[in-house]
Amino acid sequence: MTAASSAPVLEVSGLTRAFGGLVAVNAVDLAVQPGQIVGLLGPNGSGKTTALNLISGVLRPDSGSVRFAGQAIAGMPAHRIARLGLARTFQLVRVLNGMSCAENVKAGLAFHSPPLSRDEIDKSVDRLLRRVGLADRAGIPAAGLTYIDCKRLELARALALKPRLLLLDEWLAGLNPSELLIGIELIRSLKEEGLSILLIEHVMDAIRSLCDRCVVMNSGRRIAEGRPDEVLADPAVIEAYLGVSTDA
Amino acid sequence: MSPTQIAALAAGGAGLVVLALLPFYADAYYLSLAISLLQFTVLATAWGLFSGPTRYVSLATTAFFGVGAYTVAVLGEVLAWPLVLLIATAIGALMAMIVGISTLRLSGLHFVIFTFGLAELVRQLVIWYEVNKTRVLGRYVFVDITQNDIYWQLLALAVAVFAIGWLIARSRLGFALRIIGEDETVAKHCGINVTLAKVTLFAISAVFITLVGAIMAPRWTYIEPSIAFNPTISFQVVIMALLGGAHRLWGPAVGAIPLTLLFEFLSARFPSTSTLIIGIVFLLIVYALPQGVTGLWERVSRRKSEPPVAPQVQT
Numbered sequence: 003m004t005a006a007s008s009a010p011v012l013e014v015s016g017l018t019r020a021f022g023g024l025v026a027v028n029a030v031d032l033a034v035q036p037g038q039i040v041g042l043l044g045p046n047g048s049g050k051t052t053a054l055n056l057i058s059g060v061l062r063p064d065s066g067s068v069r070f071a072g073q074a075i076a077g078m079p080a081h082r083i084a085r086l087g088l089a090r091t092f093q094l095v096r097v098l099n100g101m102s103c104a105e106n107v108k109a110g111l112a113f114h115s116p117p118l119s120r121d122e123i124d125k126s127v128d129r130l131l132r133r134v135g136l137a138d139r140a141g142i143p144a145a146g147l148t149y150i151d152c153k154r155l156e157l158a159r160a161l162a163l164k165p166r167l168l169l170l171d172e173w174l175a176g177l178n179p180s181e182l183l184i185g186i187e188l189i190r191s192l193k194e195e196g197l198s199i200l201l202i203e204h205v206m207d208a209i210r211s212l213c214d215r216c217v218v219m220n221s222g223r224r225i226a227e228g229r230p231d232e233v234l235a236d237p238a239v240i241e242a243y244l245g246v247s248t249d250a
Numbered sequence: 251m252s253p254t255q256i257a258a259l260a261a262g263g264a265g266l267v268v269l270a271l272l273p274f275y276a277d278a279y280y281l282s283l284a285i286s287l288l289q290f291t292v293l294a295t296a297w298g299l300f301s302g303p304t305r306y307v308s309l310a311t312t313a314f315f316g317v318g319a320y321t322v323a324v325l326g327e328v329l330a331w332p333l334v335l336l337i338a339t340a341i342g343a344l345m346a347m348i349v350g351i352s353t354l355r356l357s358g359l360h361f362v363i364f365t366f367g368l369a370e371l372v373r374q375l376v377i378w379y380e381v382n383k384t385r386v387l388g389r390y391v392f393v394d395i396t397q398n399d400i401y402w403q404l405l406a407l408a409v410a411v412f413a414i415g416w417l418i419a420r421s422r423l424g425f426a427l428r429i430i431g432e433d434e435t436v437a438k439h440c441g442i443n444v445t446l447a448k449v450t451l452f453a454i455s456a457v458f459i460t461l462v463g464a465i466m467a468p469r470w471t472y473i474e475p476s477i478a479f480n481p482t483i484s485f486q487v488v489i490m491a492l493l494g495g496a497h498r499l500w501g502p503a504v505g506a507i508p509l510t511l512l513f514e515f516l517s518a519r520f521p522s523t524s525t526l527i528i529g530i531v532f533l534l535i536v537y538a539l540p541q542g543v544t545g546l547w548e549r550v551s552r553r554k555s556e557p558p559v560a561p562q563v564q565t
Contacts, residue, residue: 058439059438060435060438079438079443080438080439081437081438081439081440081441081442081443081444082441084438084439084440084441085441089439090439092435092436096433096435096436098429098432098433098436099432100428100431100432101428101429101432108425109425109429109436109437109440110440110441112422112425112426112440113422113426113440113441113442114441115441117422159436159440160439163440163441
């Protein structure tokens, strides 16, 4: 959790995964330095979520290496990667509908190794619900939450893992303008606490205001990498999103 | 402990004493009925231990039950009774682990079909072995176990299955399984070893089912594969657990008791059409009570005690 060390929290190189003839992720390199927010951009179907699934252990890479906090994690089962301190949220928000909000957060706290004490768990549940703005919802079933509150709850569950790296898959998508501002502030405050974040995002305001660096993918390949303003001005990136202009 | 908990515990203890003394005041017919009731109560509760939280419908009940019965048929006359039960436990657990590791990655319908096939596979293996190696299809079970002994053993097993179910629900394993039942992907990303949790619980459930088979074996004196591996048992147990509601520890027992009585009545009154009627009962339960009796009861009591945000009670 030390932001002082200069070694990257996450270092991905040559990451590749094919489904039949379709190479969904093709020799992708990316790195997240401690305390940085890195944006993973690209048009729909460019392989961003697959890359996240490969990093978090949902899928096994065909080749390439993933190093997390100095440890090779490529091909490791998802639960072991999670226990190492790599947490994520999902593109289509996933909360445990049959449980209360407090139990949803507890799900992220109950399986640490070494295990937390019951007292620590109870305190952390309160702290995390307060952290995402759901302090008054502890007892209510998650099924009764609004969309943004589901997103908050999912984030609290991810934070419950005490992550060193947080993967956010379009966490800001579908929020209205005022909710978006709240969401951006929440992510920024996590960065200020020293958390490293890799996020997939389409909301340009969020990318510009949050990301230290961006990696852009298209058709499974990395096509650009750099500061958000540089990357978003890159002709290859503009072409990937908007197509080739006829007068070029 | 709150006063209501103490009262419940005292009532439970008194009820247990009444049940334990039953062989001294009931005649042979009622003792036999009580054995059936206990048998299905343990089977359905053990089935619900695994299938309730994970929502995997297993039709392997008869595979484990039959293996338990055959363990007794083979070893009953050779070894001391407690040792026979111990070996049945070990075989049931080992078989569940092998089956679990190879199949619990299957989802939904595939798992149902596999478990149904498993029971048939085990039955055919036993038939093959008996025909080719021992050259007899049936076996006699001559052990020194009375109906009273069977009854008391089943009663002890029923107490054990409820105690263990209660403990699991309060453990990290129980919480892990509830999360797995809700969303397996989320469970993995919470750091839960999903396969280990499922296999562990499948093995615990299978051990109880195997032991029921072992304890019941002396009741028959003669067994053969079609008796020990009767697929009807698998279906009956599923119907009972669904009627009661598999998401609560005591749900399957709530279903097991009326349905055992019903099946007992049907097979006595309508021996030729009882399977047909059982099938209709199955359909009625699935359509009319998808959450079981306990689910219905919870809905009704929730409607009475507004607001609906009452914290969920764990079992």
